[in-house]
Amino acid sequence: MPPDNDSDTLLIFDLDGTLLDVFGYHIACVEKVVKQVWNVPDQLHKSKRYGIPQLETIRKICEAGGVPDEEINRHLQRAQQMLTVEMQRTLPQDLSGTLLPGAIELLDELAERQKVCLSLATGTIGPTAEILLARSGLKKYFPVGAFGHEVFSRQELVRLALERSCDHYGMDETQIHVVTIGDAPSDIEAGRSIGAHTVSVASSLFSPDELARFSPDVLLASFEDVENALESILGSV
Known part of the structure; x- marks a missing residue:
């Protein structure tokens, strides 16, 4: 019924x-972490990877950069932790x-x-x-x-x-x-x-x-x- x-x-x-609206912070922090962890440059603001879960965004950036699935999965947890630290440091307190x-x-x-x-x-x-x-x-x-x-x-x-x-x-x-x-x-x-x-x-x-x-x-x-x-x-x- x-x-x-x-x-x-x-x-x-x-x-x-x-x-x-904190999209600009997301862009900067995700790009920084992906570059540090997998050495993959990405212009997230030029992509269509918007509106999907953040870890899937990272996965798609890495795939587009030619990173093997095994390498993505190996470092994904570390990237998540780094992203949290980077966002906490970058975001304004208010x-x-x-x-x-x-x-x-x-x-x-x-x-x-x-x-x-x-x-x-x-x-x-x-x-x-x-x-x-x-x-x-x-x-x-x-x-x-x-x-x-x-x-x-x-x-x-x-x-x-x-x-x-x-x-x-x-x-x-x-x-x-x-x-x-x-x-x-x-x-x-x-x-x-x-x-x-x-x-x-x-x-x-x-x-x-x-x-x-x-x-x-x-x-x-x-x-x-x-x-x-x-x-x-x-x-x-």
């Missing part, structure tokens, strides 16, 4: 590019200035709603994501989530976030509305893979026209108009 209009709603948010317009106001409104639960599905590796959440003030909104060191695809990421959220909130996934919110085409495709309603926000690298080609259920220019964003997200179910 599908969920009815009075069912709980689980909102699974992406992080970087959706709620805050990341409130990286929050995208309307993000905090939207989350404040959603956190007050009955039958609305919040979760996170971020391609950023867990330790780095914890730094981002703590330094930006977002941590209090997301008691549960899935992270980029745990899986190698966006589909697996949102599936893991859904399963963990159901356990955390005591939900039955067949009896709830699920909405994914993100800024990349991969967020739309991943949301669709778990049967979620998909909300896409053109707040980062992809234009509204680019996102529209992937047919999200809702397409927003930003969260700046909080009331419109709120109505669009909750009305999508």
Whole structure:
């Protein structure tokens, strides 16, 4: 039986590019670590490897640089640790200035709603994501989530976030509305893979026209108009 209009709603948010913008830090740190560990130069900002889990990004960079799978796997754990250290060192202590317009106001409104639960599905590796959440003030909104060191695809990421959220909130996934919110085409495709309603926000690298080609259920220019964003997200179910 599908969920009815009075069912709980689980909102699974992406992080970087959706709620805050630290993509430049990710680019610099990933490129530095890949160069140090595998001696592979890469211009991540010129690639299309955006919106996928961070370890998969590293893997694809190495593959493009001709690094054998055995060598990638041998050093991947070390690269993850180095990336965490580099991000912690590089990121400002106060990341409130990286929050995208309307993000905090939207989350404040959603956190007050009955039958609305919040979760996170971020391609950023867990330790780095914890730094981002703590330094930006977002941590209090997301008691549960899935992270980029745990899986190698966006589909697996949102599936893991859904399963963990159901356990955390005591939900039955067949009896709830699920909405994914993100800024990349991969967020739309991943949301669709778990049967979620998909909300896409053109707040980062992809234009509204680019996102529209992937047919999200809702397409927003930003969260700046909080009331419109709120109505669009909750009305999508």
